[in-house]
Amino acid sequence: MSKIDGEVLSFTHGNKEITLRVFGDEFYARYESLDGYTTIYDTDLKKYCYAYLNNGKLSSSGIDITDPSPSDLTRHIKEDPSIRSEKFSMRYNELRPKDEKKNFENNMRAIGPNNGLLEGRSITKGVVRGLTVLVEFSDLSSSVTVDDVSNMLNGDNYQENGNFCSVSEYYKLMSSGKLIYNNHVVGPVKLPNGIDYYKRNLLIKDAMDILVRDLNIDLSQFDSTNSKIVDAVNFLYAGRTVYEKQLWPHNSHADLEYNGYKIDLYMLSSLGRGPSDLSIGTFCHETGHLLFRFPDMYDYGERDGDREKSQGIGQYCLMGSGNHLNNGLTPSPVCSYLRDLAGWCENKIILNELTGKINVQHGDYNTILKYNTDIENEYFLVENRTSVDLDKHLPSSGLAVYHCDINGSNEYQAATPTEHYQCALIQADGNLDLENNRNPGDNRDLYGNIEGLALSYNTNPSSRQWNSKDSGLIISDISDSSMNIEFTLGSNV
Template identity: 30%
Template sequence: MKLAHHGRRVAAGLTLLLASLCAQAGMPYQDHVFEFKQPNGEKLRVHLDGNDYYAEQRTDDGSLVVYDAKKKGLCYAEVNAAGDDLVSTGVLATNAKLRSFATTNKQQQGLGAEARARKAKEKYQQMHGKAPEPAAATLSKMAAAPALAAVSGTVKGLTVIIDFPDLAGTITQAQVSSFLNDVPYTGFGNAQSVRGYFQTVSGNKLDYTNTVTRYYRAKNNKAYYTDNSLSSSVRSQELISEALNWLKTTGYDFSTLSVDANKQIRGLNFFYAGESDSAWSKGLWPHMGWLSNQFCSNGVCTGSYQITNMGNSMAIGTFSHESGHLIMGWPDLYDYDSSSQGSVASYCLMGFGGIGNQSKFRPTPPIGYFRYLVGWDTVTELNPAINASAPKGRLSHTSGSHALYRWSNPANQQEAFYIEAIHQSGQNLYQLGQGLAVWHVDPAGDNSNEWHPYVQMEHADGRRDPEYNVNRGDATDLYDGVTTRAFTDTLPNALASKGTNSKWWNGYASGLSVTNISPAAQTISFDVGATGDVYTGYLADKASVIQPSPYFLYAGGTLRINLSGPSTADFELKLEKWDGSAWQQVASSTSPTSTESITYTAANAYYRITVYSYSGAGNYTLTVQK
C-alpha cells in the first residue's frame, strides 16, 4: 500500500519523547543465569529476574540471595519485618543446599509491589542523579523545546575494549569491530551485526557504526573493579574515566563522533574482558548510566554510557537495546518494579524483544510508533475528525513496509492507536506471533503503572497476560484473522477498566473500529471505520437468532456484517430484505467455519440478519457496520 504522511505532530512527539525520556534506560533480565564466586571458592549458580533498577537473585532451588558485605559473598535472604527490604541471613548460599519450599515447586516470596517500586525509584535516582520523570510531566515543556531532527544518516559511536593485568582479552579487536559494523555478519551465532540490525529496522535510513579501539589495559587487576561492596556505578565509572583519559593520550580525535545538541557523545560503549564477576548492581555489573565525572576532549563531552562484559561470545540484543536509549532516546517498555511484564513485553526491542534465546541474536524491531518518532516510518491518520481525507473502508498493511496507520484523539492528539501488520519473517522472525498489532499510545501513561502504561499493546486475546505478570507475551496477542478478527469499542472485551478495546483512557469511545481482519500474512487487509453495532449470544446446535430483533430500517449504503463463532462449530450468516410482503434473502455467507462476512450495497428498506447453526454450539459475536 502507499500511505500519505500526515506528520504534523512528529516534531512535538520527538521533542516529548527524546527530551524527557532519554535517561530512562535499563536492561531487562529474564532468568539470566550467571556464576558468582563465593568466598570459599564455590561458583554459585544465580538466576536473575528484573532490570537495572530492581531485580531478584535466586539459587537453583528458588532461594533468594543478597550480597552480604560482612561475609563477602551471596547469602540467603529473607524479607525484613517491615516488609520493605531483603536482608541477609548471614548464611552463605550454596549449590548443594535445597530449601524446604523447593519441594513445592514454588520460589521463595520476595518483596511486595509497593516495596519493589520504592527500591526501583531509589536505584534510578542513584544511577542517573535524579528521580524518574513521568512523560506527562514534560508536556508543559513542549512549546519551549526545539524540534528534534529525525535520527537518520550516519551516526558514529565509540566502543572501548578493556582488559586487565591479570586477565587478557580473548575476543579480538577485529571480532568486536565485525560484531558492531560488518554487513553481512554471522559471528557468534548472530543473524546480523548491530549496524545491520539498525539498517534493517530503519529501512536503511540509519547507518550506525562504531570505532573500536585496541585494548586498554586497566591500571588494576580485575578484582579491584569487581568490588562487590560498592555500587556498579563506582568502580565502573573509575574504569571508564581511566580508559577515556588513556584514549586521549593516543591522540584519538573525539570530534569525529556523533553528538547531540549539547555536544555530548551519543554512542559511548565499553566492553571489558571476561565475565562480570559481580553480584547484581555491584562492582562491574553491566548497566547503562550517566558519567558523573564528565570527560571532555576536542570540543565534545561524555553523557550517558553503557558498559558490559564480553565473556566468551557476544549477542547483539543487549547492545541494540541500549543503543535504542543512547542513539534514539527510546524509553524502556517494561515495568521497573517488576510487578508486571509491561504491556508490549517481548513484541519490541525496548521491552524483552532482545533477550530471548533466539531474539538475542536477531532482535525484534522497535514498535512502529517508535520508528515513526525517529522518522523511519510514515503515518496515515485515519480519524476523519482530524484528517478530512482519511481513507476508510477496506485497507491493508504490509509487515515491514515502514508505513503505519493511526487513529488520534481529537481532544488530546498525543493519545492515539497505531496499527501495523507483523509477519514472522525477516527481522520479525522471532516474534511470538503474527497478525495485526494495535498499540495504544499515551505519553501521560507510566510503564510502572501496568493499567495505564505509556504504550499498551491491545492484546487480541483480551487477557492482558503481561500486565498480570502471567507471561511476557504469547502467540495470541495479535489479531490473526481467524480466532480474532475485530478490534472495536467492545472487542475483545468491553470492560471499562483493565479491558482491551478501542476506548480512550478516559473511558470515552474513540470511534475506531477494525473489523473483518484477514488471516495472518505478509499483507493483512481489514475494514476500518466508526464502531459498528455489536451483538453477542449463544447458539445451540441447529438453533438460529435474528439480530437485531425483529428488524432495522436502513437508509441505504454499504452494510458490513461480520460473524465470529467457535472453531468447533459451523455457524452461518444471512441478510434479508423486506419487499413489502415477505422477507427475501439478499446475501449470505456459508463457509464451513464459524467465521462469516457479508458486504452488501443496500437500498433504503427494512432488513434483518439471521445467525444460525449448521452444526455445533457456542458463543458468537456479530458486528454490523452501516
C-alpha cells in the first residue's frame, strides 16, 4: 500500500473508537493523537497509550491516550533512526516476495531490476481472472456482499459510492484495452480466530485452507498462463482498515500449494464498515504490484541505504500516494513512465525528432511523448495532467514533465548523477517540495499558461541531465490547462 502521511483514521480503543494521525506504511508506521502526542498500542491494556522513548525505542506509558497528557511529555516524538531501520527491515523482509529478496543485494530494495519493474512474474496483457476472497473473523462479520465487491471490481459504468469506475474499467483504460482484468469473488470465509489474533498472525493460509476444503474452489480457472500458478489472489477482510501489523493492506508472497496449483503473490486489504466504504484506490495500487510488478513510487525513507524521507512522485501516480485521492474513489492514473514499462503505450512520439508546435491530449493513455538523452535509460516524458476525469483531484493542473531513469530509485531525492529518482516530476515552481518532503503536491507543480521560455538548460527548474549536462530539451509557450495543451518544442527565445 502507498504510504499514509498524516491522515486521520479511526481505531478501536476498548469499547469505543478514537481518531489518530498515521504516518507510514505496511513496513513501519507511527501514530499520533490529534494534538500531536505519539501513541502506541499497549497489548496488555488493549488500548492506545501515550508513548515515551526508552533507549531510543517507543514504549507505553500506560496512560490512556484519551486522558490528559503527562506534563513532562513532548509532542511528535520519534524512535531512533537505527530502531526504525531495524523494524522496517524486519517487516520488509517478512513481506517481500522471494524473487525480490534474492535479487536485492546491498539493501537495494526500490530499484527495479527488471527493466525498471520489480522482479517476479508480470502479466500486463490479455484476459486475466483474479480470485478475490471475502474474509470474516470469528468476532467480526461484514454487511458487504459478494455482489457489492463483484460490482466494484468488475462492473460496467460503475459509479457506486462516488467511485470513478470499477477496478476492471480502470485498468482497461490505463492499458488502452490491452488488459482485461476481472475477478471471481467468493465467500465470506469465516476464520477460526478473532481480529486481534490476525493482527499478529497472517490470515492467508487459514482462509485458503477453508476455501479449498469447504468451497471446493477450482484454482485452474485463475491460471491464464497455464503455469500452475494462480495469477492473482486478493483477500478482503471484514471491517474498516486496520493499520497495524499483518492487517495493514499489503501485497506479498504466500508460498502455498493446493491440488497442484501454487499461490504465489497475493494482496490483502479491507472491506470497510459497509458497502458505502468500498473504494477502488487501494485495490488498484496493490494490483499494480501484484500483476504488473510496478515498484512503489514513493519514498519509504528506509530503503536503498537512504534514510531521508521525501514524497517521491507524490500524488501524481497511482503507485505514489495518488491512490488516496478523493478518499480512494478517484485514484490518480498510472503515470506514463510506468504505463510505458508495462507495454501499454503503442504510440511513441520521440520529441528529439520534432520541433515547433506540439499538441498533447488529455487521457490518451496509449501515447507517450518521450525525449531521449545521450545516456542510456535516461529520458524525459511529457504528459497532459489537466484536472479532469481521473486527474480531477490532483493538487495541480497542466503539463507534466518527468525526468526518468529506469536504474534510479524514488528513494533517492538528492538528484545526483549516481543517486536520483526513477521517475521525478519536474515541479514548475522550482521549489522541490516533493524531494524535500514538504507536501505530496501543490497547485504550482504543473506547467500552464506560460509565454516564452518554460524549461531549458538555464531555467529553474531545468532540463539538465542528472550529470548536469545539457539534455537539449527546450519547451516554451505552454497553453493553459485543458483537454488539449499546446507547447513549442525548441525555442528561439
